[in-house]
Amino acid sequence: MMKNKVKELRARFGYSQETLGKEAGATRQTIAAIEKGDYVPSLLLALNICRAFSLPMEEVFWLEEEKK
Amino acid sequence: MSLKRKACFHLALYGLACWTLISFMEAAPRIAQFFQTEGSGSFELNITPFLLFTVCTALYIYTEKKKRNGKKHRLVPDEFEEQDERERMMTAKACRSSYIAVYFSLPAAAVLLLFYPLIQPHLPFFPILLIFILMMIQHLAYVFTFHKHGKNSGS
Numbered sequence: 001m002m003k004n005k006v007k008e009l010r011a012r013f014g015y016s017q018e019t020l021g022k023e024a025g026a027t028r029q030t031i032a033a034i035e036k037g038d039y040v041p042s043l044l045l046a047l048n049i050c051r052a053f054s055l056p057m058e059e060v061f062w063l064e065e066e067k068k
Numbered sequence: 069m070s071l072k073r074k075a076c077f078h079l080a081l082y083g084l085a086c087w088t089l090i091s092f093m094e095a096a097p098r099i100a101q102f103f104q105t106e107g108s109g110s111f112e113l114n115i116t117p118f119l120l121f122t123v124c125t126a127l128y129i130y131t132e133k134k135k136r137n138g139k140k141h142r143l144v145p146d147e148f149e150e151q152d153e154r155e156r157m158m159t160a161k162a163c164r165s166s167y168i169a170v171y172f173s174l175p176a177a178a179v180l181l182l183f184y185p186l187i188q189p190h191l192p193f194f195p196i197l198l199i200f201i202l203m204m205i206q207h208l209a210y211v212f213t214f215h216k217h218g219k220n221s222g223s
Contacts, residue, residue, distance in 0.1 A: 021152075026152040027152050027155065030154040044153075045152075
């Protein structure tokens with residue numbers, strides 16, 4: 001299961017969902033879906049989000065074992 | 069315009085288009101007779117559905133044009149809202165379920181058409197009705213799936 005801290009980073013960097021969406025090339029709704037964990041972004045979008053925060057991938061997205 | 073409102077508009081347009089065609093079909097033999105007798109005699113044609121259809125289409129085009137601002141191609145259906153990868157994914161899933169709906173309903177419609185000679189005296193416009201029902205099934209399958217995935221992915 002893919003986890004992320006987009007919401008936390010967005011708050012730290014003072015970005016709105018709209019701004020981050022524009023930076024990463026996605027809509028506000030998509031950013032909201034990623035934050036809630038309802039949507040797993042493509043590699044390209046994930047890299048664009050990381051670039052918007054100037055952070056490496058592993059600090060924004062990571063994999064977590066699913067509970068059985 | 070929201071997806072729900074757009075879907076309602078489309079269904080209303082389908083209904084009105086169906087009504088227009090049915091009224092034309094009912095008048096067609098008399099219209100043919102009118103032209104065969106070189107204009108002598110008369111025919112009756114209910115133009116109410118046609119007028120309603122024209123008004124609704126004009127209203128729809130006006131509201132959509134304001135939103136679109138001429139950016140999109142007119143031949144692409146309005147339901148295709150693909151601003152990013154998530155919306156493209158939603159469209160793909162909606163198209164898939166729409167295809168499956170048509171895949172099953174089209175043969176069912178073909179079977180129903182076998183009974184047309186029996187139905188014809190009571191419902192002469194049965195084939196028109198069937199085509200519009202198919203269109204509605206396809207549209208509803210698309211809209212419901214798009215809405216479901218939209219809700220599940222946070223929009």
